[in-house]
Amino acid sequence: MDEDDVPASLRAIRRFTPAKRTRLGAPTIGAALESDPAFRAAVQVRVRDGLPDLTAALDAGTELPAVPAADVAAVAYVLAVADWPARVEAARRAAAAERLPEDREPSARQRERRDAARAAARDDSARLRDEMAGLRRELDEARRALGRSENASRRAGQALEEAQQRSAELQAQREAIERDLSAEVRRLRARLRDAEASAAAARRGVRSDRDAQAARLRVLLDTVTAGAAGLRRELGLPAAVVRPVDLIADGEGRAEGIGIAETLAALRRGRSTDDPALVDEILAMPGIHLIVDGYNVTKLGYAALTLEDQRSRLLAGLGALAAQAAGAEITCVFDATSASSRPVAAGAPRGVRVLFSAAGELADELIVRLAAAEPEGRPVVVVTNDREVIEAVRPLGGGALPSGALLGRLQRS
Numbered sequence: 001m002d003e004d005d006v007p008a009s010l011r012a013i014r015r016f017t018p019a020k021r022t023r024l025g026a027p028t029i030g031a032a033l034e035s036d037p038a039f040r041a042a043v044q045v046r047v048r049d050g051l052p053d054l055t056a057a058l059d060a061g062t063e064l065p066a067v068p069a070a071d072v073a074a075v076a077y078v079l080a081v082a083d084w085p086a087r088v089e090a091a092r093r094a095a096a097a098e099r100l101p102e103d104r105e106p107s108a109r110q111r112e113r114r115d116a117a118r119a120a121a122r123d124d125s126a127r128l129r130d131e132m133a134g135l136r137r138e139l140d141e142a143r144r145a146l147g148r149s150e151n152a153s154r155r156a157g158q159a160l161e162e163a164q165q166r167s168a169e170l171q172a173q174r175e176a177i178e179r180d181l182s183a184e185v186r187r188l189r190a191r192l193r194d195a196e197a198s199a200a201a202a203r204r205g206v207r208s209d210r211d212a213q214a215a216r217l218r219v220l221l222d223t224v225t226a227g228a229a230g231l232r233r234e235l236g237l238p239a240a241v242v243r244p245v246d247l248i249a250d251g252e253g254r255a256e257g258i259g260i261a262e263t264l265a266a267l268r269r270g271r272s273t274d275d276p277a278l279v280d281e282i283l284a285m286p287g288i289h290l291i292v293d294g295y296n297v298t299k300l301g302y303a304a305l306t307l308e309d310q311r312s313r314l315l316a317g318l319g320a321l322a323a324q325a326a327g328a329e330i331t332c333v334f335d336a337t338s339a340s341s342r343p344v345a346a347g348a349p350r351g352v353r354v355l356f357s358a359a360g361e362l363a364d365e366l367i368v369r370l371a372a373a374e375p376e377g378r379p380v381v382v383v384t385n386d387r388e389v390i391e392a393v394r395p396l397g398g399g400a401l402p403s404g405a406l407l408g409r410l411q412r413s
Contacts, residue, residue: 007032007039033078040078047078055079069094260379260399276408278401283325285379291370292318292406293363293384294334300385301407317410319349331355331370335363364389371398 013025033040048055073091076084298310336356348354357366371393380398383406390400
């Protein structure tokens with residue numbers, strides 16, 4: 001039955017074992033059958049389903065000799081058949097008749113029943129002993145398992161305590177290290193501030209010394225400059241610097257040549273002779289004088305243009321190159337058979353000297369004279385593919401650079 005359908009007085013008895021329920025719950029169950037029609041009806045349905053033959057015989061009023069009178073009386077009472085009181089009385093009389101006086105010998109049937117009951121009791125006792133022994137073994141095993149669990153628990157507790165103690169020690173060490181580090185950082189910061197203050201003081205001292213030295217040097221320089229200016233005025237020297245090229249252009253002077261062939265050979269080693277990077281490396285030499293064979297370069301790179309356009313394009317490129325190569329002297333030489341072929345002075349870019357050969361003179365001859373006019377020790381490089389010019393300037397200490405290298409450098413600009 002569902003828990004809610006069971007009478008309140010029987011809910012505790014419901015949890016009893018069948019033997020205990022028969023021994024202790026019979027009066028309460030009987031009272032519920034008398035007082036609770038719904039419970040009695042549920043029990044009647046169960047009895048009819050479980051004992052269909054007996055309930056049919058009781059409903060028909062017939063006898064069932066094979067069924068004990070007590071069982072018939074009980075079912076008749078539960079089903080509330082019409083003659084249930086008579087059947088209960090018959091069962092009582094049968095039970096009284098079966099009771100024997102103490103001085104009478106029991107019948108064979110009673111002895112058999114008694115022996116069977118004793119055998120059943122012995123079997124039940126043996127079975128219970130076996131069950132008791134099994135339960136004792138299980139209890140012992142449970143106790144041993146409990147002991148092992150307790151030991152493991154104690155070990156785990158000890159390990160936990162040790163781990164907590166170790167953690168506390170590590171925490172204390174970490175805090176001590178952090179304190180030491182904080183103190184060290186403070187000391188280092190203080191030392192850094194002291195060092196910065198010392199460096200600032202040193203810089204101020206150096207700056208003061210440097211300013212004093214600069215002031216002394218400036219006074220000395222002003223004195224030397226004033227003395228040089230006075231000496232120039234006294235000697236009547238010109239203010240402008242006259243270079244050897246300027247003297248050659250006017251038809252004057254000639255000097256001993258210098259050698260740069262070894263330097264160019266070292267720069268070209270392992271590289272193409274037309275490498276444009278050679279131009280930058282040559283212009284980076286201190287005091288370099290680059291002499292360009294103008295038409296030899298333009299006819300290689302701009303042969304389709306007119307001579308005037310060739311000159312303009314080359315000079316524009318050389319002007320950009322001169323702006324990038326501060327300190328280098330660049331001279332570009334062209335052939336000229338008449339004064340009309342000379343460009344106007346405004347056509348020469350800043351930093352580039354433009355020269356034309358004199359009447360009856362080739363540009364190659366002027367280039368050789370320019371190389372020969374340079375003083376000993378100054379590097380001179382001629383940009384040309386003309387073999388005669390190269391052979392002529394080499395004994396003078398000058399070097400040669402192919403026209404293709406200069407064209408490649410100008411195209412890169």
